[in-house]
Amino acid sequence: MTDILPQDINVVPPSVKADIISESLPYIRRFHGKTVVIKYGGNAMTEESLQRSFARDVVLLKLIGLNPIVIHGGGPQIDSALKRLGKDGNFIQGMRVTDADTMEVVEWVLGGQVQQDIVMMINEAGGKAVGLTGKDGGLIQARKKLMPNKENPDQPLDIGFVGDITSIDPSVVKALQDDQFIPVISPIGYDPEDGNVYNINADVVAGKMAEVLLAEKLLMMTNTPGVLDKSGNLLRRLSAKVIDELFADGTISGGMLPKISSALEAARNGVNSVHILDGRVPHCLLLEILTDKGVGTMITA
Ligand SMILES: Nc1ncnc2c1ncn2[C@@H]1O[C@H](COP(=O)(O)OP(=O)(O)O)[C@@H](O)[C@H]1O
Numbered sequence: 001m002t003d004i005l006p007q008d009i010n011v012v013p014p015s016v017k018a019d020i021i022s023e024s025l026p027y028i029r030r031f032h033g034k035t036v037v038i039k040y041g042g043n044a045m046t047e048e049s050l051q052r053s054f055a056r057d058v059v060l061l062k063l064i065g066l067n068p069i070v071i072h073g074g075g076p077q078i079d080s081a082l083k084r085l086g087k088d089g090n091f092i093q094g095m096r097v098t099d100a101d102t103m104e105v106v107e108w109v110l111g112g113q114v115q116q117d118i119v120m121m122i123n124e125a126g127g128k129a130v131g132l133t134g135k136d137g138g139l140i141q142a143r144k145k146l147m148p149n150k151e152n153p154d155q156p157l158d159i160g161f162v163g164d165i166t167s168i169d170p171s172v173v174k175a176l177q178d179d180q181f182i183p184v185i186s187p188i189g190y191d192p193e194d195g196n197v198y199n200i201n202a203d204v205v206a207g208k209m210a211e212v213l214l215a216e217k218l219l220m221m222t223n224t225p226g227v228l229d230k231s232g233n234l235l236r237r238l239s240a241k242v243i244d245e246l247f248a249d250g251t252i253s254g255g256m257l258p259k260i261s262s263a264l265e266a267a268r269n270g271v272n273s274v275h276i277l278d279g280r281v282p283h284c285l286l287l288e289i290l291t292d293k294g295v296g297t298m299i300t301a
């Protein structure tokens with residue numbers, strides 16, 4: 001069959017559409033009952049029509065028997081809120097420096113508008129989404145992150161209320177998914193010892209959640225075609241060895257750093273397939289899960 005791009009779908013003959021639907025049968029059988037963790041990055045959720053098609057795809061996956069779990073980001077949305085308050089976003093190695101005021105904004109944006117928009121859209125598409133933060137049902141426990149300091153390894157960098165995950169208790173997620181709900185999780189953790197709430201990079205939460213849930217797939221939706229090499233070409237597969245080289249020569253930077261590290265960890269710890277996808281391509285989730293066509297970059301251990 002010739003390649004059909006998502007934007008061509010309205011002009012293809014019905015028999016070809018039927019072929020495409022039929023192509024999904026072996027994948028539906030293979031993935032029935034399996035968990036798919038979907039990281040929905042803030043950069044992938046900027047356009048309303050794409051958000052709606054994302055919501056429809058998630059509902060479709062649930063209806064055909066998969067268990068989608070959504071972990072959402074919201075970096076650009078936090079940046080806009082901070083800007084309105086006259087504050088600049090500041091990142092170190094892809095992690096937001098989070099002082100107490102910034103933490104308030106993070107909680108308000110992620111656990112509020114961003115999460116509720118996704119929940120609403122999934123529900124409008126016919127699903128039953130439930131929004132959670134890491135505080136709900138003891139889902140994500142964390143402690144203050146001490147950022148490695150390359151210049152002075154004995155003196156870790158203090159980046160404020162940014163957390164490292166200490167444990168995930170997935171029971172609330174499992175109970176919801178068994179009851180046909182679709183969990184939509186904000187990357188916020190809490191420390192039961194100091195009572196603090198922590199900002200956690202959404203890629204890190206998605207990777208750990210996929211490991212703990214023994215997910216079949218971890219799909220990270222972002223705003224690039226996948227991982228690009230130095231010349232801007234898409235790397236379709238990426239193994240640990242090449243990742244080390246790309247980190248060392250600076251090809252991977254910024255928000256891609258925690259994304260790739262988390263993706264690699266998940267691949268090493270039992271998640272069967274891990275992909276970084278272009279969330280700007282309509283129906284990228286369906287293309288990746290239900291067709292022969294691989295999209296984006298696959299990360300292997
Ligand atoms: N080698 C690379 N290939 C692709 N993107 C990269 C690379 N290195 C850095 N990036 C940056 O990483 C960004 C994606 O990470 P991030 O901004 O955190 O997105 P998200 O909000 O989806 O998590 C891309 O938009 C790109 O600017």
Ligand SMILES: CC(=O)N[C@@H](CCC(=O)OP(=O)(O)O)C(=O)O
Nearest residue numbers: 042073074075095096200201202
């Ligand atoms: C510690 C840290 O960096 N937290 C992230 C959480 C949101 C996030 O990860 O959003 P994206 O997936 O859209 O990048 C932040 O404050 O931006």
